Structure formats: structure tokens, C-alpha cells
Amino acid sequence: xxxxxxxxxxxxxxxxxxxxxxxxxxxxxTLTNFNNALEEILKEKPDLILLDIxxxxxxxxxxxxxxxKKSNVPVIMVTSNNQETVEALSISYGAxxxxxxxxxxxxxxxxxxAVLKRSNMxxxxxxxxxxxxxxxxxxxxxxxxxxxxxxxxxxxxxxxxNHQNRIVTRDELMTDLWNNEEFINDxxxxxxxxxxxxxxxxxxxxxxxxTRKKVGYILS
Amino acid sequence: MKLSLYLKDKRYIVILSLIxxxxxxxxxxxxxxxKDAIIVIDVILVFNFILILGIDYFRKKFFYNDLFNKIEQLxxxxxxxxxxxxxxxxxxxxxxxxxxxxxxxxxxxxxxxxEQMKDFKEYIEMWIHEVKxxxxxxxxxxxxxxxxxxxxxxxxxxxxxxxxxxxxxYVRAENANKDYxxxxxxxxxxxxNVGLKNMDDILDNKVSFKxxxxxxxxxxxxxxxxxxxxxxxxxxxxxxxxIRNSYxxxxxxxxxxxxxxxxxxxxxxIPQSDINQVFDKTFTxxxxxxxxxxxxxxxxxxxxLCKKLGHKIDIESKENEYTQVTxxxxxxxxxxxxx
Numbered sequence: 001x002x003x004x005x006x007x008x009x010x011x012x013x014x015x016x017x018x019x020x021x022x023x024x025x026x027x028x029x030t031l032t033n034f035n036n037a038l039e040e041i042l043k044e045k046p047d048l049i050l051l052d053i054x055x056x057x058x059x060x061x062x063x064x065x066x067x068x069k070k071s072n073v074p075v076i077m078v079t080s081n082n083q084e085t086v087e088a089l090s091i092s093y094g095a096x097x098x099x100x101x102x103x104x105x106x107x108x109x110x111x112x113x114a115v116l117k118r119s120n121m122x123x124x125x126x127x128x129x130x131x132x133x134x135x136x137x138x139x140x141x142x143x144x145x146x147x148x149x150x151x152x153x154x155x156x157x158x159x160x161x162n163h164q165n166r167i168v169t170r171d172e173l174m175t176d177l178w179n180n181e182e183f184i185n186d187x188x189x190x191x192x193x194x195x196x197x198x199x200x201x202x203x204x205x206x207x208x209x210x211t212r213k214k215v216g217y218i219l220s
Numbered sequence: 221m222k223l224s225l226y227l228k229d230k231r232y233i234v235i236l237s238l239i240x241x242x243x244x245x246x247x248x249x250x251x252x253x254x255k256d257a258i259i260v261i262d263v264i265l266v267f268n269f270i271l272i273l274g275i276d277y278f279r280k281k282f283f284y285n286d287l288f289n290k291i292e293q294l295x296x297x298x299x300x301x302x303x304x305x306x307x308x309x310x311x312x313x314x315x316x317x318x319x320x321x322x323x324x325x326x327x328x329x330x331x332x333x334x335e336q337m338k339d340f341k342e343y344i345e346m347w348i349h350e351v352k353x354x355x356x357x358x359x360x361x362x363x364x365x366x367x368x369x370x371x372x373x374x375x376x377x378x379x380x381x382x383x384x385x386x387x388x389x390y391v392r393a394e395n396a397n398k399d400y401x402x403x404x405x406x407x408x409x410x411x412x413n414v415g416l417k418n419m420d421d422i423l424d425n426k427v428s429f430k431x432x433x434x435x436x437x438x439x440x441x442x443x444x445x446x447x448x449x450x451x452x453x454x455x456x457x458x459x460x461x462x463i464r465n466s467y468x469x470x471x472x473x474x475x476x477x478x479x480x481x482x483x484x485x486x487x488x489x490i491p492q493s494d495i496n497q498v499f500d501k502t503f504t505x506x507x508x509x510x511x512x513x514x515x516x517x518x519x520x521x522x523x524x525l526c527k528k529l530g531h532k533i534d535i536e537s538k539e540n541e542y543t544q545v546t547x548x549x550x551x552x553x554x555x556x557x558x559x
Binding site: 012080106 | 350352353354358359360364388399400415416417423431441443444
């Protein structure tokens with residue numbers, strides 16, 4: 001399980017963020033002592049840090065600068081200041097991404113996923129049972145058989161695969177699709193999922209995507 | 221400075237000098253001086269009189285003409301004192317000193333207001349950043365407890381968020397400071413962000429969101445442009461028609477010297493009587509009166525931001541057919557050369 005450290009001074013946000021991350025299969029820890037934040041980060045060795053700019057004792061930017069002297073852990077800066085200059089500055093201090101409050105939780109999760117994916121490139125190769133998945137070409141191979149997925153179908157399938165054995169809501173799938181500039185509507189999503197199902201059936205994987213009524217889908 | 225008006229102003233001196241001239245001539249005649257001597261004295265008197273007035277006239281004319289020319293030339297005429305030489309005659313000095321004092325007090329006054337504006341703006345910006353903290357926690361709480369809250373809550377949260385953003389950008393647009401940061405940005409990224417932000421509203425309202433031919437780079441501040449687009453798309457959703465194939469189409473067009481970003485919807489449109497006023501502050505018009513969520517601020521702020529960024533924003537519409545907003549970005553060859 002990947003460990004995400006939340007550095008944020010608002011208690012309610014910290015708690016809700018923790019719940020959100022844990023519900024999505026991450027191990028979320030919080031920074032308790034802002035006084036020696038740096039030591040605690042280095043001790044906990046998180047896989048990713050969500051760092052708020054307005055934290056006690058020292059600013060998030062300063063903490064990031066000090067952290068970068070010692071570690072390359074991915075950092076996503078979180079702030080309520082949406083000025084272009086602040087963003088550019090954070091990136092120059094070594095942040096991997098930058099998100100402004102108030103953020104859409106689904107988008108935050110997508111950003112986390114993207115940053116984590118970038119930081120460990122070897123997990124780029126997706127495998128499901130005996131299926132070999134080529135994301136770039138949109139091809140799924142089983143032995144000598146192969147199916148070709150459209151861009152939308154591939155986005156849906158890889159999202160389900162990244163959240164295997166957990167219910168994925170339509171909202172999450174929709175956010176990922178729109179995030180990839182596929183601005184489809186509800187009906188189109190339903191159509192895409194049923195096409196994906198029938199394509200998977202062709203290579204012998206029938207009913208692996210189950211519908212959970214009024215909640216979403218689950219890839220078993 | 222006109223000679224006739226100057227002489228009119230000096231009429232008492234002219235009249236007194238004339239009386240003086242006649243009196244002296246009469247006295248000289250009474251003393252039975254030779255006619256030639258009287259003529260010589262009279263000529264000297266007249267010559268001296270003209271000389272005295274003439275010198276006075278030209279000294280003043282030089283100063284006042286200089287003053288008025290420079291006031292006309294300057295676009296900030298209150299700076300004129302920096303541009304002229306101090307006059308070398310007494311009345312001019314009085315005027316100069318008075319102007320100097322008035323100017324100084326005015327500048328001090330403006331300074332006080334500027335400080336107040338600055339403080340106020342800083343406070344508003346700080347307040348907005350603070351209010352975003354509870355707003356964020358509300359959104360997160362909503363997301364984690366969807367079983368307790370319904371979509372109405374979500375919509376209210378979105379409204380709250382939009383109003384907060386409007387205040388922030390209103391302050392930024394009205395203020396003389398440069399808060400923006402222009403660089404080359406990809407239009408598709410901005411459109412994507414705005415689309416994501418409005419995804420729930422677009423889907424709930426069964427509007428289809430079409431994006432075509434959008435891969436252009438333009439020079440702008442991406443955050444500001446996102447806000448502008450957000451206002452336009454919000455309007456498109458708010459004023460959609462109750463038909464089955466409602467859509468919002470976002471597309472870009474390129475010509476030799478500019479790139480335009482168009483947002484077209486097939487909503488209720490804007491009546492001809494209102495179209496010229498939609499960018500006016502607090503104008504809500506016929507459509508707004510039928511929709512109590514209208515504040516008349518969105519497009520006004522959008523227009524102001526465009527003005528500051530140097531983009532053109534236009535709107536055209538036909539009632540019950542369509543509305544199209546166009547933002548035009550100039551291509552900057554100089555920037556390309558620098559790259």
C-alpha cells in the first residue's frame with residue numbers, strides 16, 4: 001500500500017482528507033509535529049506528500065526547499081492562493097504538482113495517481129490475470145488473440161484496473177474521462193462500458209465488470 | 221494669451237496713462253514750450269508706455285502659453301508643474317506656489333485613498349484565502365459522506381465557490397496593480413480545467429459539451445482565462461433551453477494575426493434590447509429577472525479581466541437560437557522572436 005503524508009494545519013480538512021485517501025486504498029498519515037517537520041518526513045519515508053503552503057512555524061515553500069536538499073519524494077502543493085506566480089514558484093522549488101483549494105476530490109485523486117505513476121515508472125506495465133495491456137496502442141492481448149479498445153474504453157478499463165476489487169463510481173470514471181479531454185455524457189459512458197464488456201467477453205473474460213446498482217462498477 | 225484681452229484687463233492703466241499724457245501735454249502747452257519740444261516729449265512718453273506694457277505682456281505671455289501648451293500635451297495634466305520653468309514675475313510666482321500647494325495636498329489625499337484601497341484589497345484577498353479553507357473542508361466532507369448529503373448541497377457548494385471566485389477576480393480586475401502573469405499556455409488545458417470544474421452541472425443539466433479544434437497556444441494568464449471561461453460556461457448552463465439536444469461548443473479559429481476562442485450554445489439567447497448591456501456592471505436584463513441566481517457581475521468582471529490582459533471579448537446572440545462569446549488573442553511576433 002502506498003503511503004501518503006498529509007501536511008495541513010486545518011484539522012477538519014486533515015481528517016476528511018485522511019478518510020478520502022484511505023477509502024481509495026492509500027495509507028494516509030498526518031504530520032503531528034510541525035516543529036520538526038523535516039525530521040518526521042525523513043523518518044516516515046512516505047511515497048508522496050500533500051503539502052499545504054500555509055502551515056505553522058515555516059511556510060510550505062520553505063519546508064519544500066529544505067526537503068529537496070535531502071529527498072526526492074514526490075510533493076503535491078496545496079494552497080488557497082490561485083495566482084499563476086505562486087504556482088510557478090512552487091514548481092521551481094521542486095513541487096511535482098500544484099492544486100488549489102477548494103479542489104474536486106476526484107481530481108485530487110487523479111493527480112495523486114499521476115504523480116505516483118510518474119515517480120515509479122516500472123509500474124507502467126499493466127497486467128490483469130493473463131492479459132497483457134498496451135495502454136499506448138489500446139490493445140489487450142491474450143495469447144495470440146487481441147482486442148483493440150477505443151481511447152474511452154481504455155481509460156475506463158485502466159481506471160478500473162488501478163482500483164481493482166473496489167467499487168468505482170460513475171463520477172470517478174467520468175472525471176477521469178473528462179480529465180483526458182473526452183467530454184462524454186452519461187449515456188455515452190453506459191454505452192462505452194457495455195462495449196468494453198462485450199470486447200472482454202470475446203477473449204473469455206465475461207462478467208468481470210460488475211454493476212453495483214446506484215453506486216458504480218467493480219472489476220473483480 | 222490674447223493681446224486684446226490683455227489690454228482690456230489693463231484698461232485702467234491705459235486710461236490713467238492717457239489722462240496723464242493729456243495733462244502733461246496741456247501743462248507743456250501752458251508753459252508755451254516750442255511745438256517741436258512738445259512732440260519729442262510726447263513721442264518719448266508714448267514710446268515708454270508701449271515699452272513698459274510690451275515687456276510685461278511678453279513676459280506673461282511666454283509663461284502662460286507654456287503652461288497651457290504643456291497641460292494640453294500631457295495626458296496626466298496634474299504633472300505640469302514638473303515640466304515648466306518657475307516664472308520670473310510676481311503674480312506668476314503666486315500662481316505657481318498656489319498650484320504647487322494644491323497639487324501637493326491632492327497627491328497626499330490620493331495617497332491616503334490608495335493606501336486604503338491597498339489595505340482593503342489585501343484584506344479581501346486574505347479573507348478569500350481563509351474562506352476557502354472551510355469551503356474545502358465542506359467539499360471534502362460532502363464527498364466522504366454522500367449518503368447523508370444530496371446533490372442540492374453540491375450545487376449550493378458550487379454556487380458558493382463561484383461567488384467567492386467572483387469577489388477575488390473583481391478585486392483583481394478593479395485594481396491598478398498587475399496581478400497577472402502572462403505566458404504561453406495551451407488552450408486545450410484551460411478548456412479541460414473549466415470543463416472538469418463544471419462537469420457535474422453540465423451532466424446534471426443534460427447538456428453536451430463539445431470541444432473542437434482547440435490545440436492552440438496563446439499568450440495569457442491561465443488562471444484568469446479559466447475564470448473568464450468559467451463565467452461564460454456557467455451562463456450557458458444557466459440559460460439553456462428546455463430542448464433535448466442542448467449543447468455548449470467550444471472551438472478556436474486561427475487567422476493571420478489572431479486566434480479566437482469561441483463558446484457557442486443553443487440556449488435561450490439574449491434579447492436585442494439587452495445585448496449591448498450584458499457586459500455592464502450589475503446588468504441582469506430580461507433573462508436575469510427570470511432567474512434569481514443572476515448577479516450581473518460575471519460578464520462584467522470577465523470583460524474587465526480581458527481588458528487588462530489585452531484580449532477582446534464579444535458576444536452575439538439570437539433569441540431562442542444561440543449565444544456565442546468570442547475571446548480574441550493577438551498573436552505576438554515579438555514574443556516568438558524572443559523565444
